[in-house]
Amino acid sequence: MSNYNELISRVKELSVIESIGGLLAWDQETFMPPKGAQLRSESLAYLSKTAHSALINPEMGSLLDSLENDNLTDIESANIREIRRSYDKATKLPTSLVEEMARHKSHALQIWQKARAENDFTQFAPALEKNLDLACQAAEHYGYEENIYDAMLDIYEQGMTVSQLDLLFAGLRKEIVPLVKAIGESTSKPDLTFLKSTSFSEEGQRDFSLRVAKAIGFDFEGGRMDTSTHPFCSGAGPDDVRFTTRYDESFPFGCLYGVMHETGHGLYEQGLSREHEGTPLGKAVSLGVHESQSRLWENVVGRSREFWNHWLSDFCEVFPDVGDLDLDTIHCAVNNVEPSLIRVEADEATYNLHIMIRYEVEKALVNGNVKVNDLPQFWNSQMENYLGITPPDDAQGVLQDIHWSMGAFGYFPTYTLGNLYASQLWEATLRDIPDLPSLISRGETQPLLDWMRTNIHIHGSRWEPDDLILQATGEKPSSDAFIRYLKQKFQHLYNLS
């Protein structure tokens, strides 16, 4: 066997181990009986340990060394680049640090849950301090050029840096803060009475969202939809993609847009290359690009007037109690903008302000510009700056997200990158398929999916995220398209000048 084939065969075995872990993690959130938790965490730990040992095997390093000077095809080079990236990430950290991080993570998670439930930041502060210290130690091992926070950003979106994000986010902030203010002052407000007067059965929500997921192309022969406390999309592989949703009978759009969001993630997975399955070329490239697919279907498609032009009659058929609902009313209702406290409940216009707050907080923490103990105050002042509101307590403020309890610093920006990429991809699609809006208004979304299949999904990790966006759209990641999209949409919806 050639060295390349030997390396690929090891990587494919790693992928099988990861896919087993994916299935176990899915089951843990969906069907596992409560008493199964102890064995499940042992099983997941066994799989992590086995995959980690296989990855850091010195023979992997030797194979990579031997191949990097070889005459390789583009495909081979791309696989080698990504395998090297994983190998370096896994080998740069001392085992003692990896173990300490794993140990502290589950401890910190428990403390955070209690602190949030009891609305007491001081309980969480020491655990957060420790998580921050461990993340900084890891970042030093990974290495960086300008800012220690770069090493953390790179974990979740390869190549992303503070200098790039500062630029992207400054442009965004400059435009979105006044837009949200203008919306708040507008006298045009969505009419939400149909929501308040109707109960939306779980069965009906399931039926309607399954219809939508199927119609936009999710293949249920190679995937499933189930229920969990927190919706997610995972599974075992591109032919076994599993996403979840949840139901609130007083509000049908949480489920619907949750399903469209997770379906977007699922469509990416189902569109990956089978030829390269189990290797980086057959894997999604980054969290940001993944989020672009979920946000595209959830927001750009799902909250458009064209989408509802096609789906309103189905919606009224499934929920006859909404009465004679018209297109304007539902289109405005699903685009209700209002500054709010909780990120995961935020609308399309304010969402990225929540992310920017977290980005500023992380950057300041990691660089020592704010102390953990001062975080609640810092958080609240940022909320006032960006959103014009102040949390009444820390549970609804600085304690709301799980990420920091898991030591995940640098993750949040990928959510906004996903929104930016989605708008860039949407503009590029419109250039290639100018009548896409009218197709969507007839329920014909296949051309949009085909475009994503060809320009994004099939390439897997062939290029780094910013190169992929460049290849697909003709431009590097930028906030311009997103700003154009938001302004056009909300100026119209809220009658702004």
Next chain:
Amino acid sequence: MSNYNELISRVKELSVIESIGGLLAWDQETFMPPKGAQLRSESLAYLSKTAHSALINPEMGSLLDSLENDNLTDIESANIREIRRSYDKATKLPTSLVEEMARHKSHALQIWQKARAENDFTQFAPALEKNLDLACQAAEHYGYEENIYDAMLDIYEQGMTVSQLDLLFAGLRKEIVPLVKAIGESTSKPDLTFLKSTSFSEEGQRDFSLRVAKAIGFDFEGGRMDTSTHPFCSGAGPDDVRFTTRYDESFPFGCLYGVMHETGHGLYEQGLSREHEGTPLGKAVSLGVHESQSRLWENVVGRSREFWNHWLSDFCEVFPDVGDLDLDTIHCAVNNVEPSLIRVEADEATYNLHIMIRYEVEKALVNGNVKVNDLPQFWNSQMENYLGITPPDDAQGVLQDIHWSMGAFGYFPTYTLGNLYASQLWEATLRDIPDLPSLISRGETQPLLDWMRTNIHIHGSRWEPDDLILQATGEKPSSDAFIRYLKQKFQHLYNLS
């Protein structure tokens, strides 16, 4: 670490790998989308290979060798005995034979499916011949004292031999064949009109059988019930036990007794020792003992008059269309005896005759006393001898079971052993708790479960099956209790003299 602890730590890791495989296999039969099959078989193959490599590691052998001369506690000796058994089973076969068996198994399975669908034994004959040859080769490697078939029986019920089974089965046959004949000639027949005139909704069947499963002690905090084509009980471990059922709206007892059967298996798993979890002392001892638990709850309890005395009112509440059903009618209906073609649909009295036929067939095949090509004829003559009926075709005859296509020779007798053990255990329980029938007639089954917990479940594989039965009942495996049980029950039900 002492050698014993080192060995146990390896065995516990093996157990984690097996438990992961258990979960994946469960998912494959319940929730996996069809296109996930390819990756699933790779994942299961990876887990098998990993577990096999860990088991045959020569260091396992050295650890066993070093410990067998040590001064060990009873517990330690029992664990060592069982680990040695697994190690020997895994190392005695040459790798080439293991690989050939695995390869041929999936091939033979496909051929059998086609042959059965097309009712054509000649298609299956060459694959069966090959499976038989491979099983005999394996048996020679395992070794045996008297009969090559002993080495196959020992795979599924350690220590079981032809000479023991010949004795058990001869006694059974002598009593059951005339009993079944007398039942057939009896003018007392169950009144099944309530079955024919009612539809039993899936929802109702699910509700009723869940009530029963809970009431007899299955802990749904540590397990689940789902749906699959072929009911089974598996899962990840004693705190994550998963069983399945299926629904036929024209016949509620397939689901109910399927659930009671699988619940019996599940109760055994849930009753295993947590102190010894992951080691042989924390594992079920054999297929026969497992089957004794399922048959106990399904037949001895579930088809008793006492059971229905308590449950009839619930049954009529869930299925009001059955009308004014009385205790005699339902008790007779669930004990309808009739010679039939298909083993898995057979009643309690004829079931073991089906097993004896398979035992005679396997023994003859393995010892060269019948040729594969003559099997349909041999099968049909046995059906005539034991049951007095002749299959109209091979699909309903010699081709009906999956076992031989998987190379599982020696498995069938464990089903009958389960029935025999169940009756022996029932008699022993009655000696300790004489008012058990009247407790059951009030729905109080906890004392029966407690007895099984104390006398069977908690011991895991501490003793070999026949010693466990001896410890629990005071006698070695025997058919006497089962014959007494059957005669008493059916002579009464069918008004036999």
